[in-house]
Amino acid sequence: xxxxxxxxxxxxxxxxxxxxxxxxxxxxxxxxxxxxxxxxxxxxxxxxxxxxxxxxxxxxxxxxxxxxxxxxxxxxxxxxxxxxxxxxxxxxxxxxxxxxxxxxxxxxxxxxxxxxxxxxxxxxxxxxxxxxxxxxxxxxx
Amino acid sequence: xxxxxxxxxxxxxxxxxxxxxxxxxxxxxxxxxxxxxxxxxxxxxxxxxxxxxxxxxxxxxxxxxxxxxxxxxxxxxxxxxxxxxxxxxxxxxxxxxxxxxxxxxxxxxxxxxxxxxxxxxxxxxxxxxxxxxxxxxxxxxxxxxxxxxxxxxxxxxxxxxxxxxxxxxxxxxxxxxxxxxxxxxxxxxxxxxxxxxxxxxxxxxxxxxxxxxxxxxxxxxxxxxxxxxxxxxxxxxxxxxxxxxxxxxxxxxxxxxxxxxxxxxxxxxxxxxxxxxxxxxxxxxxxxxxxxxxxxxxxxxxxxxxxxxxxxxxxxxxxxxxxxxxxxxxxxxxxxxxxxxxxxxxxxxxxxxxxxxxxxxxxxxxxxxxxxxxxxxxxxxxxxxxxxxxxxxxxxxxxxxxxxxxxxxxxxxxxxxxxxxxxxxxxxxxxxxxxxxxxxxxxxxxxxxxxxxxxxxxxxxxxxxxxxxxxxxxxxxxxxxxxxxxxxxxxxxxxxx
Numbered sequence: 001x002x003x004x005x006x007x008x009x010x011x012x013x014x015x016x017x018x019x020x021x022x023x024x025x026x027x028x029x030x031x032x033x034x035x036x037x038x039x040x041x042x043x044x045x046x047x048x049x050x051x052x053x054x055x056x057x058x059x060x061x062x063x064x065x066x067x068x069x070x071x072x073x074x075x076x077x078x079x080x081x082x083x084x085x086x087x088x089x090x091x092x093x094x095x096x097x098x099x100x101x102x103x104x105x106x107x108x109x110x111x112x113x114x115x116x117x118x119x120x121x122x123x124x125x126x127x128x129x130x131x132x133x134x135x136x137x138x139x140x141x
Numbered sequence: 142x143x144x145x146x147x148x149x150x151x152x153x154x155x156x157x158x159x160x161x162x163x164x165x166x167x168x169x170x171x172x173x174x175x176x177x178x179x180x181x182x183x184x185x186x187x188x189x190x191x192x193x194x195x196x197x198x199x200x201x202x203x204x205x206x207x208x209x210x211x212x213x214x215x216x217x218x219x220x221x222x223x224x225x226x227x228x229x230x231x232x233x234x235x236x237x238x239x240x241x242x243x244x245x246x247x248x249x250x251x252x253x254x255x256x257x258x259x260x261x262x263x264x265x266x267x268x269x270x271x272x273x274x275x276x277x278x279x280x281x282x283x284x285x286x287x288x289x290x291x292x293x294x295x296x297x298x299x300x301x302x303x304x305x306x307x308x309x310x311x312x313x314x315x316x317x318x319x320x321x322x323x324x325x326x327x328x329x330x331x332x333x334x335x336x337x338x339x340x341x342x343x344x345x346x347x348x349x350x351x352x353x354x355x356x357x358x359x360x361x362x363x364x365x366x367x368x369x370x371x372x373x374x375x376x377x378x379x380x381x382x383x384x385x386x387x388x389x390x391x392x393x394x395x396x397x398x399x400x401x402x403x404x405x406x407x408x409x410x411x412x413x414x415x416x417x418x419x420x421x422x423x424x425x426x427x428x429x430x431x432x433x434x435x436x437x438x439x440x441x442x443x444x445x446x447x448x449x450x451x452x453x454x455x456x457x458x459x460x461x462x463x464x465x466x467x468x469x470x471x472x473x474x475x476x477x478x479x480x481x482x483x484x485x486x487x488x489x490x491x492x493x494x495x496x497x498x499x500x501x502x503x504x505x506x507x508x509x510x511x512x513x514x515x516x517x518x519x520x521x522x523x524x525x526x527x528x529x530x531x532x533x534x535x536x537x538x539x540x541x542x543x544x545x546x547x548x549x550x551x552x553x554x555x556x557x558x559x560x561x562x563x564x565x566x567x568x569x570x571x572x573x574x575x576x577x578x579x580x581x582x583x584x585x586x587x588x589x590x591x592x593x594x595x596x597x598x599x600x601x602x603x604x605x606x607x608x609x610x611x612x613x614x615x616x617x618x619x620x621x622x623x624x625x626x627x628x629x630x631x632x633x634x635x636x637x638x
Contacts, residue, residue: 027314040317047324054332079331082280086324089287093317096291100298100310107303116307 012053020046031113033104037097044090048083055079149193153206153219156190156229156275157285159183161268167261173253177240180260184240184267188233191271195226199625205277213277214341220277224481224629228274228404231485235396235492236267238607242389242496243600251299259299263393266292270401279327279413280337282405286323286369289401290316293394297386308381315378319368322361329358330413342413350418359423362409370402372429372466373436376459383455388499391451395458396492400484403465407481411633416472426470433470434564436463441571445578450498450508453575454491457534460568461487467565468549476552477630482623483545486533486615490541493608494530497523500597500605510579515588519595522602524583526609531576533612536569540616544623 019042026039060075101111108116148155163183170176198204198221206219221229240263251259269289273282294316298309331337333354334345349355364375371379379399383391410419419425440460447453461483468480500523501516502508517524533540546565553561596602615622 024318027318033310036314040314043318043321047321047328050325050328051331054328079328085280085284089284089320092291093287093313096294097310097313100294100306100313103298104306104310107306120304120307 012049016046016049016053019049033101033111033113034098036113037094037101040097041090041094044086044093048086048090051079051083051086151206152190152194153204153221153275154208156187156194157219157268157272159190159268160187160264160271161288164261164264164268167257167264171257173256176257176260180264181237181240183264184233184237187267187271188230188237191226191229191233194221195223195230195625197221198223198226199628214336214338217281218277218338218340219275220339221275222629223625223632224404224407225274227481227625227629228401228484229271231488232270232274232397232401233267235488235608236263236270236393238604239389239393239396239492239496241607242392242499242604243598250301250305259296259387262292262296262299263390265289266296266393266398270397273401273405277339278337279330279339279342283320283324283327286405287320289398290320290369293390293398296390296394297382299390300385300387302385304381305385305387308378308385312378312382315368315375319365319375322365322368324365326358326361326363326365329354329361333358339408339412343415346413347415350414350422356423359414359419363406363425366402366406366409370399370406370466371459371462373432373439373459373463376436376440376462379459380452380455383458383495384449384451388451388495388502391455392492392495392499395454395495396488399458399462400488403462403469403480403484407469407633410469416634420472426472429466429470430561433463433467434561434568436460437467437564437568438571441568441575444575445571447575448510450501450510450513450579451495453510453579454494454498457572457575458487458491460572461491461534463568464545464549464565467561468545468552471549471552471556471558471561472634473552473555474627474630474634475548475555477633478623478627479545479548479550479552481629482548482619482626485622485626486541486545486612489608489611489615490530490533493526493605493612494534496601496605496608497526497530500526500601503597503601504594510582512589513579513583514586515583516594517584519588520597522606523597526602526605527583528576528580529609530612531572531579533616535572535576538616539613541612541622543616544619548623548626 023039023042023046026042027036030036030039055076055078057073057075060073063074063077066072104116105111108119110116160183163179167176167180170179194204204221207213208217208219211217266289269285269292272285273289276282276285294309294313297312298306300308327337330342330346333349333352334342336342336345346355368375383395386394437460440456440463444453444456444460447456465480465483465487468476468483471477498508501513501520504520505512529540533542536542536546546569549565550562553565
């Protein structure tokens, strides 16, 4: 039973690694800005799960002190509390990223990274020609 | 804490709490000129606290402050050592001087009546950076890292060009991956030791340094911090972020954000893991040294070819980060002194240069290098600042940049790596190329025809020249910079056997 629990414990870490890699892959491989944020969320969740998993003590109960009993095993509450902060950070990051995506959508009319890149390129060329024209006008004066 | 503590005993926590609590107050003040005055007051107050702390540390040794009176390792500890005080002063000085710069220079899309948001984010960024510096608790480092990062993403997105949005988004993605790596690294260390206090971690980790979990945690921390520090292959977020951010934000971030990450990296390496593990067992310098040299050359070469002045300076920042990590990978007293003193020298130089860019951009509306032709006569003070700052980037004797390179070369020679010393000089020649290109265009070309431009307003020139003047002053008077950096390096190297 104990050995089985140990193996099961390690399966948690394998799950975390898979989740983390999935997140990283989505961030790298997707052009859609919203999907990238989802990838980031997966990555952050994997870190959160790592802490949650390490705070769990085998056979431990919730860390609420039971008076008069010293044979009770408690789970470690500290990593769980730390993750409250990490979750808040994750929410703040997601909110800010989504706000940026909304502004990007208003500005470019798309949330696909490659389309934005193409738009930027066109704007650059247009901008350069405007500057050159104004330089030419100034030179003519 | 007991009642016997006076205000001055609480300075370490006030250093962080003052800007942190003032940020939401900015939202209450709201009216334009008042928020700026309020923010200025707070930032200069922080600077005063930082100077007081550094002086006290230099006089009486490290300060340990226990938050809420809970003794470490259970409670959170704020620890001020020589290097902490030094970085606190650098960060708050640059933040204060940059904020002094006229608000017209901000070059932001924000309307004047919504400018209070800018000051709130600015104060949050300052609080995060100061918190990362002063705390002695690794999880606190992560929290403050995210506070400063989130504030700087929103600051960058306020830039005038719509491109600042994509720049902020890419930085957010890279920065969050970096911060999550830091979080994972901290988690692995915690799982091996059960503590988050840096000093306690150092003691408890020592018998376990060979374990795989510790090595993996170490790797996560180094890579995560390297993203924030913009170490060579992880630097892609930096050029766009610095180019499209509002000019004042570029000036502030270029001088502080990467510098604080460098400091945290030093704390992780020297305070937590120790020289023995990092350089003798893990041989970090074998990876860091080539990457630093690649950054020195790659950054400078890229800078030569940039058409935009802001982007030129951003690429030069990547090269300068290379010098700092080079000092770290030398891991001897001189090399480390060079790295730490470069933290100050480059911070002041690059912030001053970005403020000069703000002056030029304020008159021109853009900062295309080719279009700066002949401006030397029309805007002598702005262009003068650009040249003096450029000389400091090269490392000409008499400027601050020379002092750091001098120590780096000494450190390389002491290791017996003559070729590294040679490469430092060679890469400085590349800086000569891009600085000379600016000088040639600004002073030796016929001015562009068109309306003659005036000099930037005094309220922008004065802060620019405070920083640029500092590069000259501290190029000659090296006591407060190199002297303190030397003590800081000795302290780091002696902290653990």
